[in-house]
Amino acid sequence: DAGVTQSPTHLIKTRGQQVTLRCSPKSGHDTVSWYQQALGQGPQFIFQYYEEEERQRGNFPDRFSGHQFPNYSSELNVNALLLGDSALYLCASSLDAGSWFTNEKLFFGSGTQLSVL
């Protein structure tokens, strides 16, 4: 049973470009959350998707957008990249937004390391 998978593992972009990161949740999970982790910092919540809709959003600009597909996989898109967008982007999956916090641990993928030059 595969856990949370993310692709690509590493990515190098230049300022102003656009990037798409992908996440496949753990089998049976229907909720996907995205976090940004800058070097030396704790992960910061970007947004969460459930039933193909954005449920919650953190303090991130509209340049950050996402999508969830019928198979529960998700994409994170970042437009007009800035140097400050360089970070490790983590995807986490769970069964549903209500129950996973009580019944199981949140499963994180291995992350995508984005470098903006």
Added chain:
Amino acid sequence: ELKVEQNPLFLSMQEGKNYTIYCNYSTTSDRLYWYRQDPGKSLESLFVLLSNGAVKQEGRLMASLDTKARLSTLHITAAVHDLSATYFCAPYYGGATNKLIFGTGTLLAVQP
């Protein structure tokens, strides 16, 4: 504003010694998670603490939660080099927030 602070931020300790990492959070939460992160790696879930007074132990690590004090601790017993990593606490906030807020992290270096 939701804030989570850990101390110390950096901990250098010798093998065999004991130490405690503290996690203070600004707003009441009755659920808290501890994660471990190795350099360049993702987050590994260590503990889920679901109620006031909860205590969980695995190996040389023991975590506890005091929701009234808004405090969680991660105690390390007889540290070994393999425990060297960054440790994060993350209280959960439900309702309209519905997310984990991660602490600043504690970088633990266990010296032989």
